[in-house]
Amino acid sequence: MSINLELNIDQFKSEDLKMHFIPAKLDSSVSANVDNYFNFYTKEEKAGFLSNALRGYPLQGCEFKVPEKYKGIVFQETKKPLDEDSDRIFKASGVFDSFTYWNYDKVPSSSDAIKQALQIIPITNKLAGAVSLDEVEQFLKEDKENN
Template identity: 30%
Template sequence: MEIENSGDGASVTITNKEKEEYGGVIGSIHISSLENSESSVVDLTGLVHQLPCCIKHDGPSSVSQYFKPNKSGIVMENGISVEETHFRGRKLQGANIPLPQGYSGYVLGKKKKPIKRKTCEEEDRDSWETCARFQSITYWNHDNIPSQDDVLLRSFHWFKIANALHAPVPIDDLASVPNLSC
């Protein structure tokens, strides 16, 4: 995987070797920087929902006409308000969770490629670009009140672990570790 960080954003490219090793597709993702994309990237904070179901529809629909969450009056142990709504006759209870400091969510769309002739050596790469950004996500449970034990909230623990793993180790801490010989 190649990661390139330029002044206007970051790009991630999956190489042929990784495609063979992990399966999948070859492509690149371009995430626009915040400074250069304020006007072109839509902010969907408060509008992103993770539903506990599979919707096999890809196209426009009048979601706001039918999907109308309301405050339930219940507050979780961490102070977050619980919302409720119904989807296809089933009660959903959810909570709007802010993403951790320093993290953002992105909605990606396929970048339109100029039409050109390909040579035999050229790869068919998909290119993705930022369409929207969000700082919070509302997740929903069927019939259950959201809790700290929900999978989405537990997955947020990884952010703290990752930060600790990748943080620089102070020299004093290294000096205090005894030499280990194998």
């Protein structure tokens, strides 16, 4: 099985999507009027946190920015495969620069996995950054002296 991602460069020039990361599984793929039935009821609380409810469960949330020089991309599978071994095709349906992250009845904190994942991106950029030949030679020289 392979997964194919289809991108259209014009989508990166389009208007950003308003995204929500909600701790719920929805077994439907129909569109919903999120502005009228969800965003309208979002309230800003003290310390910049947001509150709302989904199916009667309280939600606490906050806005997250996608790290600088990055874009969030939404992929949708338009046709489900007939079996597990079939190739899958996902098409990009939009881009976003920020999203609202929600927890059930708990204020988002630095211990949330999504926040930790976003914090590690700048660290990985530093670790994977370019290294000059002089830096490599200096490292090898110091390593040889220490061993």
